[in-house]
Amino acid sequence: MLKKLRHIAKRVWSRRRVKALLTLAVLFLVLNLAFPLKIRPRYSTVITAADGTVLHAFLSDDDKWRLVTELDEITPVLQKTILHKEDNYFYYHPGFNPVAMARAAFRNLTTGRRTSGASTITMQVVRLLEPRQRTYTSKIVELFRALQLELFYSKEEILQLYLNLIPYGGNIEGIKSASMLYFGKPPQLLSLAEVTTLAIIPNRPSSLRLGVNNARIVQERNRWLNRFRKTDLFTPEAIADALSEPLTAHRRAMPSRAPHLARRLKKQYADQPVIPSSLRPNRQAQTEQLVTNYVGRIRALNVHNAAVLVINNQTMAVEAYVGSADFANRYDGGQVDGVRAVRSPGSTLKPLLYALAFDKGLMTPKTVLNDVPTNFSGYEPENYDRQFYGPITVESALANSLNVPAVKTLQQVSTPNFVGCLQKAGFETIKKQSKDLGLSVILGGCGVTLEELTRLFAAFANGGQFADLNFVATHQPDSPKKSHLVSAEAAFLITNTLTQITRPDLPNNFDNSYHLPRIAWKTGTSYGRRDAWSIGYNQRYTVGVWVGNFSGEGVAELSGANIATPLLFSIFNAIDYNSARGPFRMPKNLSMRQVCAETGEVPGEFCEHKIVDYAIMGVSPYRRCQHQKAVWTNAPGTVSYCAHCLPESDGPVQRFYPNLAPELIAFYESRRIPYLKIPPHSPACTRVFAQQGPQIVSPNDGSEYFINPQQPQQLQLSCQADNDVKQVYWYLNDKLYQKAAPTEAVFFRPQPGALKISCADDKGRNTDIRILIRAE
Missing domain, CATH: 1.20.5 (Single alpha-helices involved in coiled-coils or other helix-helix interfaces)
Structure with missing residues (x-):
């Protein structure tokens, strides 16, 4: 029972x-x-380098240094030390320790005061997340929250939270913050002595202040190390080394490299406590130091700033990012990000223009263009040195950065096509300006950034393939997604031209210098000498350099060649000196052919001087050279004949004369450069010539001109005519105004109203234009 x-x-x-x-x-x-558990610690934002080292750190939004300690940064030594000191049964209890709680309650009741606590690490995390007064009610709430933590988080995550939140006095929280600020290194590099030091501080953060009470801290540290020895927590050798290790802790500044990129990434990834950038710490430090030293040297020229971007061509990862020479220099605008500042590009866009011209079959590197004064509907560009060089090849025009050939090329390519290509290459300001851009865009009449220009030149290094830049480190092995910008053949031709060192933009004192890196590069100087650019690349890296003043102040000595390029060369010599990689390989669709040296076209029957040129098979133009033409003259060569008036007697002789463009003839005449002229046509000839008449280059057809009626200005009449034209006749509203030589400048005083201007040559050919004169 x-x-x-x-x-x-x-x-x-x-x-x-x-x-x-x-x-x-x-x-x-x-x-x-x-009452759901809400764990939202307000961490500091940390920018790390590609190898995981801390580059830059920001205070949290509540002004705390609270850096996230990642799980892989919690070493076994750190874990054993913290658990032995704070919670030996951490991995066994459900968030609270009943035995410890009973023992603490008994002692508190028998003594009448609080003699010992029973808080587990989990309960301490709750208290750190939700601070409350130390009452029994608070203890019950902590127990409930601790159970919630244990239910929804693993032990490792709870330990990580604890290490991220423990206080170290002032505004320092978390073991990583303390490790970086007092020892200058991350937690995984701490020694046993340093770990023990940081383990004892949170219990007494006021009395044990690192850098202030170091002697007292050493005593407390050694007391705990001896306790560790008694429990065999670590080997006797490790304990002995830790006891003898001096304490050199003091307050340090947080790392602050790459401040411009750090702020950019912090804004872009606002909710991410740790942002892994693509920067290489050594590369970044090298570049920052080079920029600082260089700007210090050129400050005497009234040039106060520079910006540099270094790109890895294979991964398109940004390995160095320097927005200004000194971020802390407020006087010179040090906090302005020069990598993203919109500036005038000068001549740096010319390589893309000529690459497009090669792809469209308009020209080849040896094609000859005329660098002569030219009026493009009122726009009259001139070269940097205010000189003109006459006939010049495309590769020489690019290497010498001549302006008139570039504008002529843009006219052939068309501004919309060129601007469209820039938009495809990610030029954001140009997208906004596209409707207002004209021929001046190729000479810097637009807005670009150093980031956009450097990314563009990286496309040439990658065989014409364009890709976005990587500012954040990725673990994906795939290569960046690329899109076709120009052909591999055109990119090679541009690279081949930009690797030449016999060019005017080679910096002073770099001729025959072993300091000259093996790179392709292009310089640029904006109007008013406000911006100096130099962008260079080899197979491994593309480096963009901007030098100038953020205030926009121009400096007479500022130029891409002599100011920006020395810094470019220094950076390449630092990051890739004597690169083992060879030159760029010539694409298979690129061939070699003989061309006439006079025009760059396929040799004709008159071409005696031939040179070798590149040609894109199936694309490059195939025109027979006609740089000379046959003309019948009398025996002395004083009169020329056409087929209509060729005499049957007196033995006419066939001679060859240069087939010069009217603009080139005008240039030769204005500079008094001798050339072989065609003799005057036979006066007995009655043939009416059907060819085009003189080209009126001033004034501009269809333009409006404003004059002051009380003090009317003079307007110039000028034209370009064929080689055999000796005289032209100017007409105003069909009334003869003056006869003159084709190259002679004629002036008149206009009156308000519509005006028809005509120019006839001595062959009877005529050209008309119309302009409008308005009174101001």
């Missing part, structure tokens, strides 16, 4: 226990739904 009663009692007790447990579980679930 007694056994039966015991059995019934056990069953009743078992049911009640199960019922109680179920009730508690339901109650916990209800409370969990009513």
Whole structure:
């Protein structure tokens, strides 16, 4: 009977226990739904380098140094030390330790005061997340929150939270913050002595202040190390080394490299506490130092700033990012990000223009263009040195950065096509300006950034393939997605031209210098000498350099060649000196052919001087050279004949004369450069010539001119005529105004109203234009 009663009692007790447990579980679930656990620590933003080292750190939004300690930064030494000191049974209890709580309650009740606590690491995390007054009610809430933590988070994550939130005095929280600020290194590099030091501070952050009470801290540290030795937590050798290690902790500044990129990434990834950048710490430090030293040297010229971007061509990762020479220099605008500042590009867009011209079959590197004064509907560009060089090849025009050939090329390519290509290459300001851009865009009449220009030149290094830049480190092995910008053949031709060193934009004192890196590069100087550019690349890297003043102040000595390029060369010599990689390989669709040296076209019957040129098969033009033409003259060569008036007697002689463009003839005449002229046509000839008449280059057809009626200005009449034209006749509103030589400048005083201007040559050919004169 007694056994039966015991059995019934056990069953009743078992049911009640199960019922109680179920009730508690339901109650916990209800409370969990009513009071959900919200863990949202406000961490500091940390920018790391590609190797994981800290580049830059920001205060949290509540002005705390609270750096995230990642799981892989919690070393076994750190974990064993913290658990032994704070919570030996961390991996065994459900968030609270009943034994420790009972022991603490007994001691507190018997002594009448609080002599020991029973908080586990989990309960301390709750207290750090939700600070409360130390009461029994608060303890109950902490127990509930601790159970929630244990339910939803792993032990490793709870330990990580604890290490991220423990206080170290002032505005320093978390072991990584303390490690960086007091020891200058991340937690995984701490020694046993340093780990023990940081383990004891949170209990007494006011009295044990690192850098202030180091002697007292050493005593407390050694006391704990001896306790570790008694429990065999670490080997005797490790303890002995830790006891003898001096404490040199003091308050340091947080790392602050790449401040411009750090702020950019912080804004872009606002909710991410750790942002892994693509920067290489050594590369960044090298570049920052080179920029600082260089700007210090040129400050005497009234040039105060520079910006540099270094790109890895294979991955398109940005390995160095320097926005200004000194971020802390507010006087010179040090906080302006020169990598993203919109500036005038000068001549740096010319390589893309000529690459497009090669792809469209308009020209080849040896094609000859005329660098002569030219009026493009009122726009009259001139070269940097205010000189003109006459006939010049495309590659020489690019290497010498001549302006008139570039504008002529843009006229052939068309501004919309060129601007469209720039838009495809990600030039954001040009997208906004596209409707207002004209021929001046190729000479810097637009807005670009150093980032956009450097990314463009990286496309030449990658065989014409364009890709976005990577500012954040990725673990994907795939190569960046690339799109076709120009052909590989055109990119090679541009690279081949830009690797030449016999060019005017080679910096002073770099001729025949071993300091000259093996790179392709292009310089640029904006109007008013406000911006100096130099962009260079080899197979591994593309480096963009801008030098100038953020205030926009121009400097007479500022130029891409002599100011920006020395810094470019220094950076390449630092990051890739004597690169083992060879030159760029010539694409298969690129061939070599002989061309006439006079025009760059396929040799004709008159071409005696031939040179070798590149040609894109199936694309490059195939025109027979006609740089000379046959003319019948009399024996002395004083009169020329056409087929209509060729005499049957007197033995006419066929001679060859240069087939010069009218603009080139005008240039030769204005500079008094001798050339072989075609003799005057036979006066006995009655043939009417059907060819085009003189080209009126001033004034501009269809333009409006404003004059002051009280002091009317003079307008110039000028034209370009064929080689054999000796005289032209100017007409105003069909009335003869003056006869003159084709190259002679004629002036007149206009009156308000519509005006028809005509020019006829001595062959009877005529050209008309119309302009409008308005009174101001």
